[in-house]
Amino acid sequence: MPTTPILISADELPEAMLSDHPPVILDVRWQLGDRHGHDHYREGHIPGAVFVDLDAELAAPATPERGRHPLPDIADLQAAARRWGIDNGSSVVVYDDIGNLASARAWWLLRWAGLTDVRMLDGGLGAWRTAGLRVSSGDATPRTGSVTLTGGHLPTVDIDDVPGSPAQLLDARAAERFRGEAEPMDPRAGHIPGAISAPTAANIGPDGTFLPADVLRERFSTLGIGADTDVIAYCGSGVNAAHEIAALEIAGFTGILFPGSWSQWSSDPGRPVETGA
Incomplete structure (x- = not known):
């Protein structure tokens, strides 16, 4: 099981905000x-x-x-994190309004860059509003932070590492994209040979909160994931796959991100593609 918390609830966050060590809160809409x-952020945010x-x-x-969302250069990410007000030792909470399917990218990336206390607001902005908590409009003006980031604290694989890997590939995209029935973004439809369809949207309930750990564990176990299974997660461009890794961690497993994901794989005509279930 993960040693640091992955989630914070809408009930817990206000208390953390009023503490002596309030978190930096990032809206990844x-x-x-x-x-x-x-624009959505300006209309209303925590x-x-x-x-x-x-x-x-x-x-x-x-x-x-490299794909639609390659990992940023560490110097660029550090400059951005300082603009957001992050210092060494800061705690960070990230959220969006789609069940953390987007903000999981910030959660994963900041941990990859060396921060240890990064959590997602479970249920995102919807959970905050449902709890009856107020929102602000306009733009916040953060102080400048001083964090120093270094990459590589979480594992990744390059495109050339995927073929022949003993790890189980999990495809976090919608099932119709996995089967090759629809492809709205990338050059070819289908999936990487040997991958299993595991849509990220199935990791959360109707309210956008993550399913309980035992339910997620059962889900991944049904897909053949065990305690000793190496797992590589990919999606369209490495965004939703970060959410899949979070769900794996909540369930007690670990996952490795393929940042280039399908956008990189499908752009290379020399890479094989499978379709169907």
Whole structure:
């Protein structure tokens, strides 16, 4: 089981905000096909939360060779984290409005960069509103932080490491994209040979909160994941796959991120593709 908390509830967060060591709160409002995340943030966000631009701050520029959301250069990520007000030793809480399917990218990336106390608000902004807590509008103005980040604290695989790997591949995209029936974003439809479909959306309930640990454990066990199974998670571009890794950790397993994911794989015509279930 993970040694540091992954989630914080809407009931727990206000108490943390009023403590002697309040967390830096990051609003990662992003959704595939919706470029108005900052506008949504300005309309209403958790008081003091700083908007994070996933495309610009949690990823390097997209290229066919590296995918739609390559990992950012560590110096760029450090500069962004300082803009958000993060210091060495800061605790961080991230959230979005789609069940942490986007903000999990910040959760994973900051841990990859060396921060140890990074949690997701379980249920995201919806849980905050449901709890009757107030929201702010406009833009927050954070203080400048002084954090020093170093990459590589969580495991990743490169595209050339995937073929022949003994690890089980989990495809976190929607099932119809896995089967090759629809592909709205990337050059080819289908999935990486040998992968199993495990849509990330099935990790959360109707209210956007993560399913209980025992339910997630049963889900992954049914897919053949055991205590000794090496797991590589991928999705379209390495965003939802971070959510899959969080769900694996909650369930007591571990996962390795393939950052390039399907956007990188499908852009290389020399890489084999499978379709169907």
